[in-house]
Amino acid sequence: MADTLPPETNTTLVHRYRRLLELSRDLASTLDLDGLLQRIVQAAADVCAAEAASILLYDDVKQELYFQAATNLTEPSMRGLVVPMDSLAGWIVRNQKPLRINDVSRDRRHFARISEDTKFLTHSLLGVPMVAKDKVIGALEAINKKDGTFSEEDLEILGVLGAQAAIAIENSRLFQQSDLISEFIHELRTPLGSINTAAHLLKRPELSEEQRATFLQTIQSESRRLSELATSFLDLARLESGRVQFRTQRLAPYTLLQECTSVMRLPASEKQQNLTLEAPEDLPEIQADRAKLKQVLINLLSNAVKYTPAGGKITLSATADAEELRICVRDTGRGIPPDALQNLFQKFYRVPGSERMAQGTGLGLSIARKIVEGHGGRISVESEVGKGTTFTVHLPR
Template sequence: MAEEGSAPDAGGNSLRNRARQRLGAQGVDVSELSSEDIQAVVEELHIHQEELAIQNEELQEVQVELSEARDRYWDLFQHAPVGYLILDGQGCIREANFRATELLSITRSYAEGHPFSEFLAAGAQDAWYLHRRALSRYSKRQVAELTLAPADGHSREVLVETVPEANLEGAEPCYRSVLIDITKSKQDERDRIEGERRKDAFLTLLGHELRNPLTPIISTSGHLLEHWDQLDMGSERMKEAVQIIHQQGSHLARLVEELMDLSRIKQGRLTLRETEVDAREIARQAVDSIHPRTEEDRQVLSVDLPESPLPVFADPTRLEQILNNLLANANKFTPTGGTIYLTGFREGDQVVLAVSDTGRGLTSQQLSDIFQDVGQKPVPDADSGGLGLGLPLVRRLVELHGGKVGAESPGQGQGAKFIVRLPAHCP
């Protein structure tokens, strides 16, 4: 309180004068108050003082709650699993959370003030323009799929949902955008569509492949039955007809068996009957099987196997099937007069069996997808000589034996090499 005779501060004096004026306007003369009235006023002042203290405590508690809520909102905004942007009316970034800066591959300080369109791919600019125009025209939530072209060079596809922010009348418009990364889901969808396309193409090719052996079987057997009473069973014509039926029937049976084997493996229903075998003996059996075909095509078949055994723990039938498929593949793509090599050797704790040829060779793209299953790799073209089931089946069978298979080729026209590695058996 100011001492008597001293000048009160301007603020206090003004407030007191205003209070006196209000009392005078209300017709209150404090000089006429009795001591009891003054005592009552003092008591009322104390009550009001306590009420103000309680209100002040409650306000402080509300202020703390608001501060905590603001901090929670800020944490949610900054660490949300989706990107958040606050944009001005020109589409420039005012604020960006951590996920948004990750998607854009920038820092927060760089983001603020830069137009969002700066981080969009060229093909997404028109869509972003239409998105902003719709927001301005309709003032309600808008959704668009856009492609980002961030600074790291890795494009991303995002779903952008933008809503106008409520502003005071006359204030500059402001928008809140959510960025949801849909790159993987879009790629999965494209892969699914491409897989369906490849499967449809494969089924079409399968129909042709099944029809190829069936046509001569049906026509030859039909001719035999139609002229049965006129045919000499020992004639060359009869022998040729029987050979056609046998060859095409064998081809058809092999094709169906490969399809069935792949299906059994995928479903986990193929059982291996493993035992200790010498891989050299299996290799010789496979050579005996392919030899008539290489002779017919006038190809040279070179076999190089060691004198010591190559012990593996394997299913003999399936191991021979692996080598048969690799040798048949080499025979198919090696021209007349070419050479096919089969080698086997021990390398550390592995037995290595390799089939190479001097045929058409493989491109880098073919090397990357040649062992992939149907529906995952390009459908073979008409010049490929088959459905391309053999090598995926080889991979599956080798993996069932705990081994690995790979392919090498210097390029087209320079031959190819297929290498099977199996764990050596040490009893």
């Protein structure tokens, strides 16, 4: 077949396959999922000479398809956007077949909201399924051929890239999971050990009622810890595998802050802590996943309550400028030593001595950071030992 092509086309084809080969090495060595997806979409746009490319992942639990990466993904709101299964991408995933369309506007399956949301018009589209171990994990799409229309050769090249991408994504997910799972199992040992010991001791006949009650108490609280560990672990595993969808909506931050304050009112008052909200009611609206953002703030507020002694003061505040919305959780608690600050967002990390103040899993901040980053934002922290700590959530407007 190749020798019937004009020589210059032949060279381009070789060139393109060489580029693909380089890429496959590159992809195989990237285990960080977000970085990997970004490279895949760049490569797809590149090898197909397309204006843009995007990846949609398929959640086989919810049976939904959602946006996860794109070369032109400027709006964080696009990430996690659920795409209907009867769209073009949905067709590719359902049929596990590629699709090449030169004028998308004439196709009823085109999901117009994407164009509305991104202000990016799709004219021509080339899409392939990403299949790993017989399971379809999503679709890879090249959008708008720069000159002319997508060719049979483009389709072949993108098909190869899609297959490589699927394997790389699956590997990265497995790697992250095995890493996380071994840490998780390690963390299970402590509470399981305590439960086991307490249960053994309970069998002794000579125990006083009081001792018995103490051991039962241990079993109860350690079981609760196990269940918290499991919940947080699943949350984090889903966030890390990129399987979590962010359901963003426009929301008024002030009411959300009020809600968080009222949830935390009781736990704070149980420790005689003074919890206040300091924010203007007319904070500008932001685009965010309400439930997840609430989870972040409750997490930070619970930490403030946990690691601040009785009688302390906790303040939830917010300000906004043209670029970002900043939400601060400030406490007058034990503070965090400088050398611990750098480990703070690591999985399972707890500052030494924390277990004496409160129960915890050391996963809360990792989860919070993943969620905030999923919104295109970041979390910063300032702290002084013995004086208190301030966590700030920065969200782009």
